[in-house]
Amino acid sequence: MREFSLPALYEVPADGNLTDIVHRNATQHPDVAVIGRKVGGSWQDVTARDFLAEVRAAAKGLIASGVQPGDRVGLMSRTRYEWTLLDFAIWSAGAVTVPVYETSSPEQIQWILGDSGAVACFVELDAHADAVASVRDRLPALKDVWQIEGGGLDRLRAEGEQVTDETVDERSAVAKADDPATIVYTSGTTGRPKGCVLTHRSFFAECGNVVERLRPLFRTGECSVLLFLPLAHVFGRLVQVAPMMAPIKLGHVPDIKNLTDELASFRPTLILGVPRVFEKVYNSARAKAQADGKGKIFDKAADTAIAYSRALDTPSGPSLGLKLKHKTFDKLVYSKLRAVLGGRGEYAISGGAPLGERLGHFFRGIGFTVLEGYGLTESCAATAFNPWDRQKIGTVGQPLPGSVIRIADDGEVLLHGEHLFAGYWNNEGATAEALADGWFHTGDIGTLDEDGYLAITGRKKELIVTAGGKNVAPAVIEDRIRAHALVAECMVVGDGRPFVGALVTLDEEFLGRWAADHGKASVAAADLRKDPELLATIQRAVDDGNAAVSKAESVRKFRVLPGQFTEESGHLTPSLKLKRNVVAKDFADEIEAIYRG
Incomplete structure (x- = not known):
């Protein structure tokens, strides 16, 4: 199928x-609680009435400080209540929000605030304030900086005390549907980030259709969602705006190190995350079971869950024997896993990267269905997702209602719809290239099945062509290899080479557990990476990845690298995508070693 659409x-x-x-x-x-706010270690409800009052108070301060309609205002903070408050306050002042990742370097901050022409900026911590201060002399348009943790919001509200509600309401009505709501700078896997201009229409079309298609997951007064993704990322903004549109209760988690505790205390009915979160849940549960001497039970339970989920897609459904096994493991294993995820949820939405078919079946099999979706910054997050009542595991779902997905002759995924971005800020050339003939060219390669379900098979620019002329899409095999608990990241190489190879980094958390389980706790990490038994374990992960592709596309040799790819090391974007060109440059010797001899 070449094209598919659904009515809005x-x-x-x-x-x-x-x-x-x-x-x-x-x-x-x-009186409906639209926010759950963590205060003094406990969650407190913020009603819709109270939230409007707080938004108005902050907007008054912005207006009093001189922020004008259409002005850009930076927002650099971890995911917390104030991020959502200030986002709506900036809009209420008629301005445009410019998110800045809280992990950004001074150079990145200067580029984003300078390129957008931001006149003001909110920061959260002292470190953020220091980073902005270090480049402020190169930001002539920047007039005001308020620090959330430094009493800045109290001063902002005090500045606006003389501004009336009527003034705020007038300013709130200035922006129209096609005016910019935010400029989200892409993560920048290559070159400088580009500012994607997303309009109010983009968010209405995106979030309104997501909520309506997944309405049972967005029941007012019953459902809730816990947001732990960075709000500087467009997926995080979807998780913020959609619950407000429903409305359902929204909670924030600034530090994902505390995610398990926060899930247990907030108890959301819906989770929106990236595949790595769900991989960690599975791998941590399996590692704990092995440490407790219950590894075989867990593996049998996992196999049963996967078989049960696969059987749900057959005309006859699960057999009586499989149902009985499933019921037994539900008491022993599955209920405990659901408790780790908060205990109330039945659904999650995953995006940002492929989830993997096996993991999708595992979670549906334990009674916690992960609906995989697909999108980009330019599509205001999800442009396709699996509906709650017609899931197809292994695909990223059907198009967002009201939009169209087309597969070009070369396999590239093209998009059309009201949710798309208006263009790149101050970059007409890049805009014209991406939005050719009214269609957004994603750069991704994919297929549509007979029911309009999209499967992404790789990146157009990331296709590897071996010396033998074989086209290889790295994502397919990388995702399978990375699913192993010991593997943190995997990057396939082989462009112009005689065969496909891979660079592998180890998950430091599970490396320690593996060493302890194999009687090698005293062995230095550098020596572990050369250990024959560990290398054999990684080889099995590679073999599993190879099972998903043809022999010509399979990984013949791999190298285990020291350390991990991180945002701090410069090898990952803030949204945890590989900067392939940086990795290839920094580890050129390791790549050469794969092909030497």
């Missing part, structure tokens, strides 16, 4: 903007 389920307001959501909630659901 949500009508974008002709002249509205995202501040309408906050006003509507305060009018129609004044």
